[in-house]
Amino acid sequence: GQSLEQPSEVTAVEGAIVQINCTYQTSGFYGLSWYQQHDGGAPTFLSYNALDGLEETGRFSSFLSRSDSYGYLLLQELQMKDSASYFCAVKKTGGYNKLIFGAGTRLAVHP
Amino acid sequence: EAGVVQSPRYKIIEKKQPVAFWCNPISGHNTLYWYLQNLGQGPELLIRYENEEAVDDSQLPKDRFSAERLKGVDSTLKIQPAELGDSAVYLCASSLGGSQETQYFGPGTRLLVL
Numbered sequence: 001g002q003s004l005e006q007p008s009e010v011t012a013v014e015g016a017i018v019q020i021n022c023t024y025q026t027s028g029f030y031g032l033s034w035y036q037q038h039d040g041g042a043p044t045f046l047s048y049n050a051l052d053g054l055e056e057t058g059r060f061s062s063f064l065s066r067s068d069s070y071g072y073l074l075l076q077e078l079q080m081k082d083s084a085s086y087f088c089a090v091k092k093t094g095g096y097n098k099l100i101f102g103a104g105t106r107l108a109v110h111p
Numbered sequence: 112e113a114g115v116v117q118s119p120r121y122k123i124i125e126k127k128q129p130v131a132f133w134c135n136p137i138s139g140h141n142t143l144y145w146y147l148q149n150l151g152q153g154p155e156l157l158i159r160y161e162n163e164e165a166v167d168d169s170q171l172p173k174d175r176f177s178a179e180r181l182k183g184v185d186s187t188l189k190i191q192p193a194e195l196g197d198s199a200v201y202l203c204a205s206s207l208g209g210s211q212e213t214q215y216f217g218p219g220t221r222l223l224v225l
Contacts, residue, residue, distance in 0.1 A: 035216075042115070042216040043154065043202070087153045097142065097212060098167065101153025 002026035004102035006088055011108045012078050020073045020105045022088035031091040032064050032071045033099060038084045046073070048091075075107070083109045113137070115217030117203050123223045129191035132220045136184070136205030143180060144214060145171075145188050146202040154202050154216075160186065161208065193224045 004024045012018040022032065031050035035043040047055050049064035049071060061074040075082055085106050089099040116135040124130050136143050141162050146154035157176065159167040162183040171178065175194070180186040190197055200219040206212040 033213075040218075040221075042218045043204075045213045045215065048213070089153070097206060097214070098156065098159070099154075099214065101155070103152050 002090070002100055004088055004090060004100065006086075006102045006105045008103070009106045009108070011110065013110050014078055014080060016078050017074065017076050018078060018107065020075070020086050020088075020107070022071045022073075022102060024069050024071075024088070024090050024102075026090050026092065026100065028093040029066070029069075029090060030093045032062070033089045033091060034060075034062050034073045035087045035089060035101075036084050037087065037104070043087065046086075050091075078109050080109050080111070083107060115203055115205055115215055117201075117217040117220055119220055120218065121221045121223075123225065124193055125225050126195055127192040129189065130193050130222065131187055131189045132201050132203075132222075134186045134188070134203030134217060136186075136203070137215055139207065140205035140215075141183070141208035142206045142212070143186050144204040144206075145178060145186070146204060146216075148200040148202055148219065150199075157188070193222075195224050198222055198224045 006022045033048045034046040037043045047062040054063045059076045064071040085104040087101050087104045089101045092098045143160040145157040148154045158171045158178050160180045178188045200221050202219040204214040204216045206214045
């Protein structure tokens with residue numbers, strides 16, 4: 001089987017740093033993606049890690065440890081507009097770009 | 112460049128009625144995906160097309176769901192007959208093709224079955 005675990009909710013204040021963790025269990029792991037989705041909106045691609053280590057894109061960074069089946073999304077200098085749901089998604093081998101999504105973490109940023 | 116376009120954005124129907132959703136992917140994207148997203152959950156793949164060929168439809172409930180992508184561009188997902196449990200958001204995504212390509216999602220069709 002396969003499963004992804006991420007916290008259901010996270011709360012933070014503007015300007016702070018927040019880390020959203022994702023652990024996964026799956027066969028045929030290829031890489032880990034992160035998507036952002038505002039209420040009523042489309043999931044939007046944020047980052048992708050195929051190799052161990054940290055990928056940085058502006059205020060957002062994503063980390064992967066394949067040996068620990070673990071990754072995280074780091075959001076810095078939080079802004080109100082970052083309030084959204086964040087999904088980790090496993091990209092599987094053999095499924096040719098098949099993504100398996102977690103249930104999502106709802107981030108609320110307060111002033 | 113236009114993103115993935117879906118219509119309608121919202122649909123309310125009574126159970127046992129048919130319903131259809133339309134998706135136009137990003138120009139040049141060969142791969143098209145239909146996902147189902149229940150409230151508070153992540154998207155779940157229903158079907159994936161490579162051009163006009165359905166290459167992964169293992170998660171599509173074929174007794175009531177069907178999809179087509181006749182000319183390898185836009186696609187239609189149909190439910191007939193709809194059930195109460197089909198109430199969800201139906202997302203379409205597209206990618207250039209290949210195992211590394213990012214999937215770009217449309218805004219979805221929010222379906223309510225009464």
